Amino acid sequence: MNNFIKIKNLYKIFGNNTTEALNLVKTGISKEELLDKTNCVLGLNNINLNIPKGKIHVIMGLSGSGKSTLIRHLNRLIEPSFGEITIDGVNVLELNNKELLEYRQKNMSMVFQKFALFPHKTILENISYGLMVQNISEEIYQEKSQFWLKRVGLEGYDNYYPNQLSGGMQQRVGLARALATDAEILLMDEAFSALDPLIRAEMQDVLIDLQLELKKTIVFITHDLDEALKIGERISILRDGFVVQDDNPQKIILNPSDDYVSDFIKDINRSRVIKAKSIMNKSVSITKDNVPIIDSEMVLEEVLQEITKTKNYFVLVKDKKDKIIGKITLNELLTGIQRPRKEIKKYA
């Protein structure tokens, strides 16, 4: 796995006298104690993350966990107190003002929770904005913006103003505006949280579709676990500015690292999320006769349907190349669906 975005020992402290506060934080002082002692607020606490290229990386946490702060460090809308951020070999924190502006123009774009469209500009002008600030010729940016307007399904809305559009449509504009600059990295700050559930699901599909084709590096912030599981190829869970678990979605559900994470995942429908490959028994020699073979990406709910059709209550699992790689018995299936009882180590 390549490390496209590397975040190392990143700290952010809000308030005056951050150097003193930083030293206290490094000794392991808690957020509350820090506030008491120095009147500083701990935003991010020793973040270490590697984000691979071309994947959707979800950063999850409740409000106040520092996820919006973290994403704003990537394009330096917020300056860190301490730490290192390298993106594709470039140390982002060492860019001077001019380089930073150019970096924001060319390499990353952002989609916002409250859309943050420019109310006085038309839809087309909104989409063009990222290109316009680069002083690209009007002909080119008109054409590109038209392309993206169509691509997000808003053809014909060129001359409308943002407040004439519904929330879902506005966020399509937000997405098109971010995509129009062809930036490699897409930062999405709770991009779909303000939408109602149906539109949200629709927008998630739009994003997944686009990603199949575009292969951008997407850092996606959300507080919604279902959303994270649906679109995330890797999930980092943040608590009080600290990464408590950074793993792929299956592992987070099957092996939550502490109470906080298991609290987080306790309400999800496991049978619809966990995949066959995550619970299958690999060390089996198999006889093939009359046993149904299922796809390793199948979720347990579907596996259950398959398994109940069989006599011996077990199925075989194959990978993408049709190679048999394991088997699942009814027992294993039920253990997978069952929520683990509390026996996980306490979060310090």
Place this chain on the structure above:
Amino acid sequence: MEWLTKFPEMDRNGLREFKKTVDNTFTSFSRNYGEGIENFFDPLLSFLVAFEKLFLNTPWPITIFAILFICWLASRSIIIIAGTFLSFLLIGYFGMWEDTMSTLAIILVSTLLCIFIGIPIGIAMARSNKVQTLILPILDVMQTIPSFVYLIPVVMLLGIGKVPGLIAVCIYAIPPIVRLTNLGIRLVDKDVLEAAESFGANYWQKLFGIQIPLALPTIFAGVNQTIMMALAMVVIASMIGVQGLGLPVLRAISNQYLALGLMNGLAIVVLAIIFDRVTQRIGKRMQRYKSD
């Protein structure tokens, strides 16, 4: 126990000396630098005179037509145009055409001056809290100090005439535009500004592309208030030699001419209403994007 009943004030001689020193310092300052300062304002004077001449020498039908045309461009409202036309006919018929033209000239020049000075100050205030804390008390003083008080140093420095009148009008009329420019820019949605920043917009692109356009309706409310206050100042400014509708009003007060006072007073009111309605229309038209 006398100090309880009578305020322990400075003794008379000391007070007299104090006032005398202030007066003398300022007198010698104006003797030494008065002419230089007057020369500094010469371009302003010729600008104002040119405007006045333009208004007075243009044949009245053309002037009316030009005014109506500008009103139409700004407001696109038949009612406002009709009202303006009728008002100017009445003003002319009652013999106040020339005074009205002089007043229009000084209002226009002082408003332009206020816009050119006030908007940059407002922008600077919005940009930095330090500048804001510095400027706000100055604006408070400008708005609350009785206008006669600052007429004294202005007249001492520049004598009686158009330029001191213009300066007096500007001192009185500039605070609203400064305040509302500052306010308008500060009220621009932080999220929207952040979005512009995230796309790599620089300071000027943010200022002229996002902040000022979004603040324009508020800034225009400031322009509107500035014009209203300039009109209100016209009568007082006529005390120090500004031509226009204020002069007959002043004459009417000292001689108790009721009709003269009423006529010219109403002419000022009419001008104020026209300016107000037209500029409000512009402000509304700038917010078209807000309506569905």
